Amino acid sequence: MEQPIIEIRHLQKHFGDLHVLHDIDFNVNKGEVVTIIGSSGSGKSTLLRCINLLEIPDGGEIKFDKQNILDTKMDLGKYRSKMLMVFQSFNLFNNLSVLQNCMIGQTKVLKRSKEEAKQRAMAALKQVGMEAFANADSTRLSGGQKQRVAIARALCMDPEVLLFDEPTSALDPEMVGDVLDVMKSLAKQGLTMVIVTHEMQFAKDVSDRVIFMDKGVIAEQGNPNELFEHPKQERTRQFLSRFASSRQAEA
């Protein structure tokens, strides 16, 4: 069962003088749902973007299926298509319809036939409850609908890992539930997911492991019940209580 699909060793990242990631080490096992929490600026999004190589690490190793992806001989298009990112701002292709958004990666990267791609796309759209919008203009959808299409677009590629970068942070509160429900159902199906989120309840419900990041290091990690109920580190406790109080203030 303990079969790591991603192994990260000594990962370093600077933005100019800013040291964003200090020596990050962790594994993601096959079928595992890992959520990364932490305050803004703790480096959690950067870590996720490094895994997808949207940011290039300055040092360390990222191994995917035992292969170091920072090795220059790797075929990056292929690697990226197995490790798909869902963005905070959705980033649906504005010039394409919903269906075309879900097909372009399949036809251009996976070289699937148009028929096959269309079938896979429709199945994925059905899974996120957006099949009725297949021919819609992607710019005309609401935020929650866009994010569900973005998830379908990623699913179509039959990825090994899905990466979520604060997928609900740009949504109106009433749409957050729809997107989280889709993600929960994916977690149940055994997809490997790494999720950066501020939705603590969701993190608690869905994840097998929670990682708390602070100032560019992994401060604490463990199973969700333990980490949320009995945090070992003082800074984890502080973060969680700050979060709880801001939640109460909202309510």
Add this chain to the structure above:
Amino acid sequence: MRLDFAYCWKMFLENWPMFWYGIKITVSFAIVGTIGGLIIGLIVGAIRGLPEDPLDKPWKKAIIKFFQAIAGFYIWVFRGTPMMVQALFIYYLLRPVFNWTPISAGMIIISINTGAYMAEIIRSGIQSIDRGQIEAAKSLGLSNYQAMMHIILPQAIKNTFPSIGNQLIVNIKDSCMLNAIAVTELYFQAVSVAGSQFRYIEVYFVTAILYLILTTGATALLNFAERKINKTSTVSHKDMSA
């Protein structure tokens, strides 16, 4: 100083074949120059606007830099010199090689000249596109080239359509500079008519009206096209239907 409207009309009718011939040439040059320029501009603009990928191998980066430098030089020269000078220089320089007529030389020169402006329009269109579009394309595994062809350029063309269309208007007017290499466009014909009539004011007044009719017509056409494009904001993707 007197403008004789009655004479204008009479002279216009008498010399209609001359003017008509000039109009046909001017319109052809404007259309060929704009389309040719757009094709050149798409290629050059895409090279100039290619987003840098830190993962590219050093040799690939060097090749891209090299082509970007050539593209920059081309834009610098052709935007920085008058088309009339370009026309005279290129026409005479290459006449021994191609043995070309003023018409074919003129069409190539106006395309190259427009291409320099189009390249900058396309580049600005590429730069105006949200970075997230490129990141999403890369995340799906699309190559830089595929992202450019299927995601970035279609949006850049749509966003800059008014500026692209404006080049058609510019070309209707600026094609008159090709009279320097004896292209028989509208202005060239007007000079001939004026020379035979010795009535400069009336001939150039009529010529100005004719140019105004052409540019007004082109503007109406472009506005119509723009409305059409904005209505169907999803471009029917030709690779998708193929």
